[in-house]
Amino acid sequence: MRSKWLYGLVLTLGAAVASTISLAQASAPGVVYIESNSQSGNSVLKFNRFGDGRLEPAAEFPTGGTGTGAGLGNQGALFLTDDDRFLFAVNAASNNVSVFAVNEDGLQLIDRKPSGGSTPISVTESHGILYVLNNGSATGSVDNISGFRVSKQGRLTPIPGSTRSLSAPAVGPAQIHFDQEGETLIVTEKNTNLIDTFAVAENGTASGPNSVPSTGTTPFGFALGKRGQVFVTDAAGGAANASAVSAYELTDIGLHPLESASPTQQTSACWAAATHDGRFVYSANTGSNTISGFRVQHDGRLTLLDADGRTAETGGSPADLAFSNGDRYLYVVSGGSHSLNGYRVAEDGTLTPVANYSGLPVGSTGLAVR
Numbered sequence: 001m002r003s004k005w006l007y008g009l010v011l012t013l014g015a016a017v018a019s020t021i022s023l024a025q026a027s028a029p030g031v032v033y034i035e036s037n038s039q040s041g042n043s044v045l046k047f048n049r050f051g052d053g054r055l056e057p058a059a060e061f062p063t064g065g066t067g068t069g070a071g072l073g074n075q076g077a078l079f080l081t082d083d084d085r086f087l088f089a090v091n092a093a094s095n096n097v098s099v100f101a102v103n104e105d106g107l108q109l110i111d112r113k114p115s116g117g118s119t120p121i122s123v124t125e126s127h128g129i130l131y132v133l134n135n136g137s138a139t140g141s142v143d144n145i146s147g148f149r150v151s152k153q154g155r156l157t158p159i160p161g162s163t164r165s166l167s168a169p170a171v172g173p174a175q176i177h178f179d180q181e182g183e184t185l186i187v188t189e190k191n192t193n194l195i196d197t198f199a200v201a202e203n204g205t206a207s208g209p210n211s212v213p214s215t216g217t218t219p220f221g222f223a224l225g226k227r228g229q230v231f232v233t234d235a236a237g238g239a240a241n242a243s244a245v246s247a248y249e250l251t252d253i254g255l256h257p258l259e260s261a262s263p264t265q266q267t268s269a270c271w272a273a274a275t276h277d278g279r280f281v282y283s284a285n286t287g288s289n290t291i292s293g294f295r296v297q298h299d300g301r302l303t304l305l306d307a308d309g310r311t312a313e314t315g316g317s318p319a320d321l322a323f324s325n326g327d328r329y330l331y332v333v334s335g336g337s338h339s340l341n342g343y344r345v346a347e348d349g350t351l352t353p354v355a356n357y358s359g360l361p362v363g364s365t366g367l368a369v370r
Helices: 004-008 014-018
Strands: 030-035 043-049 055-062 078-080 086-091 096-103 106-114 120-126 129-134 144-150 156-158 173-178 184-189 194-200 206-213 219-224 229-234 244-251 254-257 269-274 280-285 290-296 302-304 318-323 329-334 339-345 351-358 365-369
Touching: 030 078, 030 086, 043 106, 055 106, 055 351, 078 120, 078 365, 086 120, 086 365, 096 120, 106 156, 129 173, 173 219, 184 206, 184 219, 194 254, 206 254, 229 269, 229 290, 244 269, 244 290, 280 318, 290 318, 318 365, 329 365
Parallel strands: 120 173, 219 269, 269 318
Antiparallel strands: 030 043, 030 365, 043 055, 078 086, 086 096, 096 106, 120 129, 129 144, 144 156, 173 184, 184 194, 194 206, 219 229, 229 244, 244 254, 269 280, 280 290, 290 302, 318 329, 329 339, 339 351
C-alpha cells in the first residue's frame, strides 16, 4: 500500500496533465530516487522516469534509520554506484548509513552500519570504497570523514584508520565526493571557506586534509567536469544576488583555481550538477528560486548561458540537482515547495520544464537518477 506522500503528489505542469501519451509510447527507461529524511522513519522514494521526462511516483523503501525532518545543509545524501547496483543513503538522526541493492522491482535493504561519526550528511563510493561525511558539530561532536569497504554483495566493513577530522572542529561541511579516478576525496567547508582534499591509499585509508581557500565565499556543493575540473557553488553567506560558481583543477598537490568566482547574478547558489559530457554546469539558487546554467570552456572557464543568470525558474528553494543518463533531463528537488521538477536539456543548454510534482515530505534531501 502506498504511503501518504504518494497520494499527496500532484502533477502541476498543465502540459503534462493534458498529455495523452500512453505508457507504451513513453516507456519508463529510468528511475529517480529521493530521500524523505523523516524523523519517524527515513525512506527512499522512487519515481519512474519516462522517455519524455515525465515522472510517476512508484514506491517507498524504508532505510531502517531516521532522518531529521529538516534540511541538512548538504549535497549527496544519496549515492548510486556507477553500475547502478547499489544505492547508499545517510540516516542523519540515527548516525548510520543504509545500503540498498537495486533491482527491477525496486530496492532491497541489505545492510546498515554506523557512519563512523555523528550526523552523516553526504556519501560517495568508488571501486568498492565508500566514504561518509559526518557533520558532527551539529550535535556537539567532531566533523569527520570515515571509510568502509563494500563487498560484492553490498555489505559494509569499516576500514581501520580511515576516520579523519576536517580542518577544524566546526567547519559546516556540505559534501564529499571521490574524484573520477577514485584516488582523491573532495570536501567543502562552508564556515571556513576552505575546500579539503584527502588522498586515498590502495587499502582505502585517507590522508589529509590538504585545505585550500575557496575563490568564493561559502563553498557548498560541487560537481566534477572533464580533465580534472571541479565546479563549486559559492553561496556568499546568502547575500542577495552575490553567489557564484568557482572552477578548479584537481592536481597531484590539491585543487588549483582556474579563475576567479563566476557570478550567477542570483542568491544562494548551493547545489551543483554538471553534464556527463562536461559541456555545461548548473547551480540551484536557493534564495532566488532559479537555476543558473554555465557553458564550460575546454580550460574549465565558465560563461553564463543567460546574462541575468536565470536559466530556469523552479519551485521554492531549489536544492539537489541530478542529470539522467545521457544528460537529456535535469531533475531538481525544491525544499520550499516540497516539489520535484524536471527539465529537458537542449543542445545549447537551455532548460524546458517537463514535470513538476508537489507533496514531498518536509526536509526531503538527496537525489539520484538512473
